[in-house]
Structures are given as structure tokens and as C-alpha cells.
Amino acid sequence: MNLNFNLDAVKNYHGSTQIARVLTENWVQENLYCPRCGNKTISHFPNNRPVADFYCPLCKNEFELKSKNGSIQRKVNDGAYETMIQRITGNQNPDFLFMSYSKEENRVRDLVLIPKHFFVPDIIEARSPLPPTARRAGWVGCNILIEKIPQQGRIDIIKNGLLIPVADVVTRVNKSDLLAVHNLSARGWLMDVLNCVNKMPSDVFSLADIYRFVPLLSSKHPQNNNVEAKIRQQLQFLRDKRYIEFLGKGVYRKLQ
Numbered sequence: 001m002n003l004n005f006n007l008d009a010v011k012n013y014h015g016s017t018q019i020a021r022v023l024t025e026n027w028v029q030e031n032l033y034c035p036r037c038g039n040k041t042i043s044h045f046p047n048n049r050p051v052a053d054f055y056c057p058l059c060k061n062e063f064e065l066k067s068k069n070g071s072i073q074r075k076v077n078d079g080a081y082e083t084m085i086q087r088i089t090g091n092q093n094p095d096f097l098f099m100s101y102s103k104e105e106n107r108v109r110d111l112v113l114i115p116k117h118f119f120v121p122d123i124i125e126a127r128s129p130l131p132p133t134a135r136r137a138g139w140v141g142c143n144i145l146i147e148k149i150p151q152q153g154r155i156d157i158i159k160n161g162l163l164i165p166v167a168d169v170v171t172r173v174n175k176s177d178l179l180a181v182h183n184l185s186a187r188g189w190l191m192d193v194l195n196c197v198n199k200m201p202s203d204v205f206s207l208a209d210i211y212r213f214v215p216l217l218s219s220k221h222p223q224n225n226n227v228e229a230k231i232r233q234q235l236q237f238l239r240d241k242r243y244i245e246f247l248g249k250g251v252y253r254k255l256q
Helices: 016-031 081-089 166-179 184-198 207-211 214-220 227-240
Strands: 062-069 075-080 095-102 107-114 124-126 141-145 155-159 204-206 244-248 251-254
Touching: 016 062, 016 095, 062 075, 075 081, 081 124, 081 141, 155 166, 184 207, 184 214, 184 227, 204 207, 207 227, 214 227, 227 244
Parallel strands: 062 095
Antiparallel strands: 075 141, 095 107, 107 155, 124 141, 204 251, 244 251
16 A cells, blocks of 8 residues: 555646645545455545545445544544534444545555444534625534544554554454444444443443443433433443453453
């Protein structure tokens, strides 16, 4: 895999935004394999398709690319807030590819896959509406809050300029599919409890340790009057999917 951009692809372009889009999309089409099935290539959809940018001709999975000059940190800008919320609540999301690149080096630095089933409304942040003087006055964009996505859903393909082995990526993606939940409310609970588990400083933790997050989870799910029971339900799900192990007497262990 060549991490350098093909500058010949933009020799007839002039606008910086358009050049960045063409360079990054061209790189994906020329270099990236399908992180779901390992197929050697993925294909570009026709331009201006409303949902996804790429698809795998073998497994038919779809991907949307978001790229940024410099590092990907807490959040990534996206399009219209309402459109994104409708996509998530309608289960129409593609998988997302987040790319960071160096404009000076014309080279990819990082590429992260986030599977579609890790997206919940809680990770979509509405930006301030455009002012009355703007051409699209009142339009509301959004940010994708990367930091709120559990680490199990942030799958490195390239990290700090180094390639992660294809087999490792595909294995992690397939394992992440065990956490796929189509019901949006249930998915939100699972992501929240998984984040709580990830915050445990030790691999071994107790039910009492997780119960410390009850105030936080109660504020996020005010309609639920039995948060502790909901926590136990999600821990059982994570146990059944082999993400944690039950050791007995209210004690669990994270499984790598």
C-alpha cells in the first residue's frame, strides 16, 4: 500500500477543498482494501451520492470517507445535523473511514474505520446555526464526537504512518460485529455501558465499580427507572459476546 497521494490526479484542479477531496478519494480507490472482507479493492460510487462514497464489489458493504489535514482528535466536522440523525435512526449509515493526512508531505498518516453500528445520536453534536448574513442562513451542521465512540469501534487501518496487518483489521471488524444492535435505544445503552467498562482502570472490576456510573447513565437515560438492572443486562450481553468474563460474586474481567 502506497501512503503517498497521486498528485497527477489533481493536476487539472485549483481549489484547495476540491484538491483535498480528489486526492484523498483517489488514494482510497487506488490503495485501500475492504476492511470487512479483505477484498483487495473498493470502488467509488458516482459523485454526489447522498449516503456513501465507496463500496466493496465483493461483500457490497458501503463506506463514507471523512478526511482532515492534521491529526484526528476529539471531533470531526460533518454535514447537516438533521440528515445525520435521520440516517442513524433509520439504520442507513455506511461504515465511516476517518483519514488524517499531511498536506506538506502529501501523504496519509492515519486511517480509522468506525463500523456503522457504533453510531448513536449521542455522538452527533449540532453546531451553531449559520448567521442571517450567510448564504445558507439558519443551516445547522454537525460534528461527529470521536471521543465518545468505544475503543472497540475505532479500528486502526493505518496508525502514525504504519500499516496494520490486513488480517488483524478484518478480525477486529468481524469481532466488532458481535456488538451490532439494530434497536437504537438498546444500542445506546450498550455503547454507554461499554464506555463505562472501558474506563475501569483494571481488567478485573466489580458490579459495584460499574454502579458508580449510575448517576451519569440516569442523566443520559432519564426515562429508565431501573438503571442498575439495565447495567446488568448490558454486562450479560457483553459476557455472551465474549467481551467480558463473569468470575462470580459480582466480579468481571475484560477479555482482550
